[in-house]
Amino acid sequence: MRPVIVPTADVNSETCTIVRWLSADGALVRPDDLVVEVETSKAVLDVPAGGEGLLLRAAREGEEVPMGGTVAYLFPDRVSLEEFRERLEHERQQALEMAAKGATRGPRASRKARELATRHGVDLAALAKTGLITTQDVEAAIRRTAPVDPAPALSPLPAGQGVERILVLGGGLGATQVLDILGGNPARRAVAILDDNRELWGRDVGGVPVVGGRERIAGLYRDGEIDAGIVSISTSIRVRKMFRELCRDLGVPMTNAIDRTAKIGADVRLGMGNVICAFCHLGVGAVVGDNNFLSAYNSFDHHCVLGSDISTGPSCVASGCVEIGSRVRMGTGIFIEPYLKIGDDVQIASGAVILQSVPAGHTLKLRIGHTVLVPPKSS
Amino acid sequence: MIFSRALGNTLRALLERDPRVILLGEDIADPYGGAFKVTRGLSTDFPDRVRTTPVSEAAITGIAAGLALEGFRPIVEVMFCDFTTLCFDQVLNHIAKYGAMYDHQVECPVILRTPAGGGRGYGPTHSQSLEKHFLGIPHLRVVAASLYLDPLTVFSQLLSQSEPVLYVEHKLLYPLSMVDAGGDDSPELLFGLDSGECGLPTVTISAVPRRECTVTVFAYGYGAVQAANAAWDLAIEEEIFAEILVPAQIAPVDWGPLERSVAVTRSLVTVEEGTAGWGWGSEVAAQVSRRFFGSLRRPVESVASARDVIPAARHLEQQRIPGAEAIAQAIREAAR
Incomplete structure (x- = not known):
């Protein structure tokens, strides 16, 4: 058996189309006989047999074949031709079956999405x-x-008479900070955590159980199992705000968590739902709104005014009489000159030294002050 | 239908319906039918209006200018983009200037068609993408062939107005099938048309809706095909979502469609096959950086060919012109 190959005369095409067969299937052909006409993007070519034998066609008219590919086979006798034809037909059937299976693979999804759907038994075809x-x-x-409530068995911890029972919203690393702050106070106890990540349900953070997702807030309060909530999430302003609004809408009060090492000055007015971490300082006469997360070593000096839903990194320091809007996100190590105004929804990069007011909605990036690592000199 | 055939059919349709249309070019008559066979059969059916010319690009372009001034609609085939340098004076100092110079008492609507680009091992003087030298010429439109937009739609618009046009055809597109952007041929990718303001639309291609995309890729010619393939592979394998924008007209740039995409993704990669620098990507980067100052996530990235000659040896050629992996890597970086 020898193959009949399409010559690669046209360097501008990768494939060609079978136009028409010039020799009958099974016919005896000689080397110079033209057996098939193929068309590339540039020309129609006649393909010679290139040898002598009985011809078996391997492609149909209209079919696309690669340049340099096989379009037919030549056999010395009819028996070997028929054997090969059967094998070819069998392979073609198998290929068709494989293609049919491929076509019914279902809706298009990324590889990760497909794996996740399989793990959780989600039917991709049902996702419009x-x-x-x-x-x-x-x-x-x-x-x-x-x-909605897969595990009613998960209940909050008990607490003694007169102890404030606190529901912590968010079961990540922020929760460990809130629990640490509340830990030293016998009059208050974190009794439960809610988190929308189902994989945390039934686990605990520092001995406090994660009893479900946000849909349990109303029920726990209605059933008298908690007294107030606090949001432990510091990484997303959006989520902090969402939880505060949810509690407000459900009539669930919020409480503050203030580390015992924090210094709160005279005449400070503080809202609810604030997390104030270790060694923070609120200067005399400062006003702080609701639902702020102030990381360790923050200092907002005298007569500063802070809005709500703010989240800061450690060591953010404002001089006196600074006004900071709501939903402001601050990195680590930020210094603010006195009397400046930081608008709502501002984001401030770590290390910024702020010398002028920042209008609402702006992002403050850092262009200078990057560090350069200098390796030790080799002796 | 493959692109070269769709383009041939387009030229046939134009000859049939508009008696002002004349095709000129080297070896475009039958039986040869042009180096890439785009005009095959046309000289047989329109012997007076499809004319093979002597080998002088400057002369052909000059004749086309004269015909256009007399009210004809000449369409010139320049056999390789590399030879458009020989037409440059006619285009820059004559064709593009007449309308404005004579206060539009005359117009000179010449259309130059030319195959460009490498990937075929044609060597340093038959593989270039020189369109960057024509970008920014006042009153000249530079339009790029695409698998995603029917050439008949494009040429109908070009003939409906009177500015001259350079129409660049990447030669790897000729044997590829046109993609029916609205049809079932490609159920994987989402196709859209943003009609813009230049008269020719920009095609948008992505695996997921724009709001889920984190990078815009501005590409034309064969680069658009590579970018669309990369967008699909990156979406499936890595969940990196890019929106590919394929403008029909690459100069002047129709900024509207691009701005609408970048406003959402806030990151941009340009892809062209011309040599890097002083080109399409540089201009787009400069303009987008100005228009989106402060709101881009990262600097605009431009993918282009090495500033070098294009060798004939295939493996060396691949090192000079943007490949699928270089484009994918640029998208990966810019999507972060």
Whole structure:
């Protein structure tokens, strides 16, 4: 058996199309006989047999074949031709079956989304979506199908008479900080944690159980199992605000968590839902809104005014009489000159030294002050 | 249908419906039908209006200028983009200037068509993408062939107005099938048309809706095909989502569609096959950086060919012109 190959005469094409067969299937052909006509993007070519034998066609008219590919086979006798034809037909059937399986693979999804869907038993075909299905889509589906209260057995810790029972919203690293702050105070106790990440349900943070997601807030308060909530999440202003508004809408009060090492000056007015970490300082006459997360070593000096839903990194220091709007996000190690105004929704990069007021909605990036690592000199 | 055939059919349709249309070029008549066979069959059916010319690009372009001034609609085929340098004076100092110079008492609507680009081992003087030297010429439109937009739509618009045009055809597009952007041929990617303001639309291509994309890729010619393939692979394998914008007209740039995408993704990569620097990507980067000062997540990245000649040896050629992996890597970085 020898193959009949399409010559690669046209360097501008990778494939060609079979136009028409010039020799019958099974016919005896000689080397110079033209057996098939193929068309490239540039020309129609006649392909010679290139040898002598009985011809077996390997492609149909209209089919695309690669340049340099095999379009037919030549056999010395009919028996070997028929054997080969059967084998070819069998392979073609198998290929068709494989292709059919491939075509019914279902909706288009990214590899990660497919794996996640398999793990959680999500039916990708049931997700209506324009475009590729992503892990976000699958995660949303998992949340939608999750039962509202899968484990009623999960209940808050008990607390003695007169002890404030606090619900911590968010079960990440922020929760460990809030629990640490509340830990030293016998009059207050964190009795439960809520987190929307189902994988945390049933686990505990520092001995306080994660009893479900946000849908349990109303029930726990209604059933008298908690007295107030506090948001432990510091990394997302959006989520902090969402939880504060949710508590407000559900009529659940919020409480403050203030580390015992913090110094709160005279005449400070403080809202609710604030987390104030170790060694913070609020100067005399400062006014602080609701639901702020102030990391360790923050100092807002005398007569500073802070809005709500603010989140800061450690060592943010404002001189006196600074006004800071709501939903401001501050990095680590920031210094603010006195009397400046920082607008709502401002983001400030770590290390900034702020010498002028920042209008609302702006992002303050740092262009100078980067560090350079100098390796030790080799002796 | 493959692109070269769609383009040939377009030229046939133009000859049929507009008696002002004349095709000129080297070896475009039958039986040769042009170096890439785009005009195959046309001289047989329109022998007076499809004319093979002597080998002088300057002369062909000059004749086209004269025909256009007399009210014809000449469409010139320049056999390789590399030879457009020989037309440059006619284009810059004559064709593009007449309308404005004579206060539009005359117009000179010449269309130059030319195959560009490498990937075929044609060597240093038959593989270049020289369109960057024509970008920014006042009153000249530079339009790029695409698999995503029917050439008949494009040429109908070009003939409906009177500015001269350089139409660049990446030669790797000729044997590729046109993509029916609205059809079932490619159920994977989402296609959209942003009609913009230049008369020719920009095609948008992505795996997921724009709001989920974190980088815009501005690409034309074969680079658009590579970028679209990269967008699909990156979406499936790495959940990196890019929106590819394929403008029909690359100069002057129709900024509207690009701004609408970058306003969402806040990151941009440009892809061209011309040599790096002083080019399309540089201008787009400068303009986008100015328009989006302060709101881009990172500097605009431009993918282009090495500033070097293009060798004939395939493996060396691949090192000079942007490959699929270089484009994918640029998208990866810019999507972060």
